[in-house]
Amino acid sequence: MTNHHQPDKLKSNHKLISMLVMGCIGMFGFGFALVPLYDVLCDKLGINGKTANTASSYQAITIDTSRIVTVEFISQVQTGMPWKFEPQTKRLEVHPGELIHTVFLARNVSDRATVGQAIPSVSPGQGAAYFNKTECFCFNQQHLAASTSAELPLIFFVDPQLPESIHTLTLSYTLYDITDKQLASAIEQGAAK
Amino acid sequence: MMSTTTQDQSITHDDHHHDAPKGIMRWLLTTNHKDIGTLYLWFSFIMFLTGGAMAMVIRAELFQPGLQLVEPNFFNQMTTVHGLIMVFGAVMPAFTGLANWLIPMMIGAPDMALPRMNNWSFWILPFAFTILLSSLFMEGGGPNFGWTFYAPLSTTYSPDSTALFVFSIHIMGISSIMGAINVIVTIVNLRAPGMTWMKLPMFVWTWLITAFLLIAVMPVLAGAVTMVLTDKFFGTSFFEAAGGGDPVMFQHIFWFFGHPEVYIMILPSFGIISAIVPAFSRKPLFGYSSMVYATASIAILSFLVWAHHMFTTGMPVFAELFFMYCTMLISVPTGVKVFNWVATMWRGSLSFETPMLFAVAFIVLFTIGGFSGLMLAITPADFQYHDTYFVVAHFHYVLVTGAIFSIMAAAYYWLPKWTGHMYNERLGQWHFWCSVISVNVLFFPMHFLGLAGMPRRIPDYSIQFADVNQIVSIGGFAFGLSQLIFLVLVIKCIRGGEKAPAKPWEGSEGLEWTLPSPAPYHSFTTPPEVK
Numbered sequence: 001m002t003n004h005h006q007p008d009k010l011k012s013n014h015k016l017i018s019m020l021v022m023g024c025i026g027m028f029g030f031g032f033a034l035v036p037l038y039d040v041l042c043d044k045l046g047i048n049g050k051t052a053n054t055a056s057s058y059q060a061i062t063i064d065t066s067r068i069v070t071v072e073f074i075s076q077v078q079t080g081m082p083w084k085f086e087p088q089t090k091r092l093e094v095h096p097g098e099l100i101h102t103v104f105l106a107r108n109v110s111d112r113a114t115v116g117q118a119i120p121s122v123s124p125g126q127g128a129a130y131f132n133k134t135e136c137f138c139f140n141q142q143h144l145a146a147s148t149s150a151e152l153p154l155i156f157f158v159d160p161q162l163p164e165s166i167h168t169l170t171l172s173y174t175l176y177d178i179t180d181k182q183l184a185s186a187i188e189q190g191a192a193k
Numbered sequence: 194m195m196s197t198t199t200q201d202q203s204i205t206h207d208d209h210h211h212d213a214p215k216g217i218m219r220w221l222l223t224t225n226h227k228d229i230g231t232l233y234l235w236f237s238f239i240m241f242l243t244g245g246a247m248a249m250v251i252r253a254e255l256f257q258p259g260l261q262l263v264e265p266n267f268f269n270q271m272t273t274v275h276g277l278i279m280v281f282g283a284v285m286p287a288f289t290g291l292a293n294w295l296i297p298m299m300i301g302a303p304d305m306a307l308p309r310m311n312n313w314s315f316w317i318l319p320f321a322f323t324i325l326l327s328s329l330f331m332e333g334g335g336p337n338f339g340w341t342f343y344a345p346l347s348t349t350y351s352p353d354s355t356a357l358f359v360f361s362i363h364i365m366g367i368s369s370i371m372g373a374i375n376v377i378v379t380i381v382n383l384r385a386p387g388m389t390w391m392k393l394p395m396f397v398w399t400w401l402i403t404a405f406l407l408i409a410v411m412p413v414l415a416g417a418v419t420m421v422l423t424d425k426f427f428g429t430s431f432f433e434a435a436g437g438g439d440p441v442m443f444q445h446i447f448w449f450f451g452h453p454e455v456y457i458m459i460l461p462s463f464g465i466i467s468a469i470v471p472a473f474s475r476k477p478l479f480g481y482s483s484m485v486y487a488t489a490s491i492a493i494l495s496f497l498v499w500a501h502h503m504f505t506t507g508m509p510v511f512a513e514l515f516f517m518y519c520t521m522l523i524s525v526p527t528g529v530k531v532f533n534w535v536a537t538m539w540r541g542s543l544s545f546e547t548p549m550l551f552a553v554a555f556i557v558l559f560t561i562g563g564f565s566g567l568m569l570a571i572t573p574a575d576f577q578y579h580d581t582y583f584v585v586a587h588f589h590y591v592l593v594t595g596a597i598f599s600i601m602a603a604a605y606y607w608l609p610k611w612t613g614h615m616y617n618e619r620l621g622q623w624h625f626w627c628s629v630i631s632v633n634v635l636f637f638p639m640h641f642l643g644l645a646g647m648p649r650r651i652p653d654y655s656i657q658f659a660d661v662n663q664i665v666s667i668g669g670f671a672f673g674l675s676q677l678i679f680l681v682l683v684i685k686c687i688r689g690g691e692k693a694p695a696k697p698w699e700g701s702e703g704l705e706w707t708l709p710s711p712a713p714y715h716s717f718t719t720p721p722e723v724k
Contacts (some may be wrong), residue, residue: 009382009383012382013306013382014377016377016378016381016382017307017374020373020374020408022376022379022414023408023409024370024374024408024411025412026412027410027411027412027413028412028413028416029407030413030416031412031413031414031417031446031449031450032416032420033444033447034413034442034446034449035415035420035446036430037437038439038442038445044221044508047508047509047512048439048441048507049507050439053508068444078435110434119434119435124509125507125509126509133196137437138440155432173432175434176434176435178435178436181428181435181436187675
């Protein structure tokens with residue numbers, strides 16, 4: 001009777017609906033695809049201050065003694081985490097290419113063993129790609145028994161290719177309490193066995 | 194623009210599905226686009242009053258510095274749920290209601306293309322909002338992280354009821370998507386013979402483009418809330434740095450949805466204003482095709498500007514410049530629209546019935562919101578304005594005096610067609626003048642509060658802001674009360690009043706005015722011929 005009951009109309013309705021539904025599903029997937037896309041873009045463009053989480057090798061690097069770059073260290077502890085955590089030296093003047101050893105001091109002030117994970121971030125973001133760590137406590141989880149402390153080592157060099165416009169690099173570590181996650185995954189693994 | 198030959202619409206019913214249920218079942222089971230349009234519009238109005246009541250709580254607390262009436266956590270829930278309700282419960286359903294009522298009549302279709310899905314897309318909405326509102330009464334309270342639910346506020350620090358928030362957003366999203374699919378299929382497949390693309394009324398064009406925006410971004414919102422859900426309850430780390438995620442990424446994903454969402458809430462307004470201004474200027478719309486292209490340009494640009502909400506997150510300078518320039522570019526097609534409306538009025542034979550008053554107020558006040566938007570688009574300036582009351586003033590100018598005013602204008606303009614009665618013009622004029630004065634007392638001083646540094650979403654403030662906040666709150670209470678005039682007017686108009694002719698506005702154009710008033714339950718069962 002009404003014109004949308006005609007079979008050809010119904011057919012073209014169905015075609016259009018399935019295209020639109022596919023579009024919706026596609027965009028739902030796209031929302032999740034933004035997650036790896038974000039990481040890849042940030043990594044390739046070096047824009048969000050994330051540093052590599054594997055050790056870089058220190059080979060065939062020439063030290064540029066004509067240049068001095070200031071490296072600052074700051075540290076934060078996740079709200080509620082019972083650790084003290086700070087850099088031994090807050091500020092260093094380095095030559096690009098020079099291999100530098102420094103130490104962060106961590107102390108578990110609670111009466112239970114805790115596991116921490118430090119997440120680094122470099123500011124300005126464009127400098128992150130030039131900040132190379134040959135050894136870092138952030139590559140691993142840190143276990144501290146109740147009321148103990150540790151010196152956490154960091155060995156790094158600044159790439160001599162660092163753009164001229166950058167004079168200061170600030171390395172920030174945020175320490176997260178991952179004890180519960182550790183426990184959960186240990187229990188899961190135990191159950192799997 | 195178009196002339197029609199119409200068969201007699203009011204008498205030729207087809208009788209085969211007419212054991213129509215009465216009472217509540219009529220509304221629960223209805224697949225009629227006019228019934229569903231009415232349901233959407235009433236639902237939207239109830240939500241408008243609910244969200245408005247929350248705004249009154251906010252303004253009452255901010256009437257004086259210090260904490261007087263509510264706990265900070267409850268204040269946060271009020272700002273959050275006020276935003277969610279106004280966006281997803283008031284503005285968007287109002288537009289869907291208008292689309293249901295008007296699009297079939299404007300394009301000469303007998304109904305929406307997918308009437309049963311239409312019933313579903315409305316009836317899941319009350320459930321979504323019941324879930325959202327009930328979370329306010331739960332232990333730990335309802336959502337308190339702002340309508341933008343930034344991680345980690347919505348993940349690490351949120352109340353347990355966040356699961357209900359996520360679920361309700363999912364339902365709202367499904368409802369919007371079904372509505373959008375229905376609109377697109379209706380417009381593409383059910384146009385009357387001769388209703389070519391460039392003859393479509395602007396309201397239909399703007400809704401078509403809005404529907405595509407909805408389909409593009411509502412699923413992304415669904416993805417974002419799903420990630421919040423799994424981060425909070427199932428141990429994933431999309432937004433948690435400790436697990437390798439990134440909280441800033443939340444903002445990127447959210448605003449990839451959020452910025453097109455802003456245009457979802459304003460493009461149908463442009464269509465409404467483009468119908469009303471010509472009618473009361475007694476001239477055709479100036480620059481019809483440029484209006485269509487401007488709408489499409491705004492929609493496309495809306496995908497390229499999301500990060501202007503995030504200038505202070507530490508983006509690289511080139512990204513800030515890119516998003517700044519793209520944002521400013523949007524003012525070009527928007528300017529085309531404002532120019533066209535003003536040019537339509539130029540040397541027109543103007544009259545100022547209530548719909549026209551709201552439309553003119555829309556043009557002036559929406560433009561103020563546009564200008565403050567341009568100020569916010571300037572990256573270095575935004576560092577000063579970010580998260581202050583300047584932003585609050587900006588988006589209330591575009592959403593209240595923009596979207597809401599256009600919905601009011603639409604209601605007045607088409608009420609005679611919907612109810613068969615003229616509304617009380619005197620009451621309408623009272624509603625308009627009370628609203629337009631109080632809304633400016635409410636929102637204009639917020640610009641100064643923001644420039645002076647008052648942060649948004651905080652229940653307390655420094656005493657130097659006290660006087661201006663009192664003025665703002667008084668404006669707020671007055672604006673809230675003024676809307677009750679509208680409620681009375683609509684009820685009076687439904688129950689009686691002067692009989693409306695088929696075409697109550699002499700300058701109005703379009704197929705809906707060829708139908709008698711009130712529009713018969715079934716219209717255009719035989720398609721009209723558009724020449």
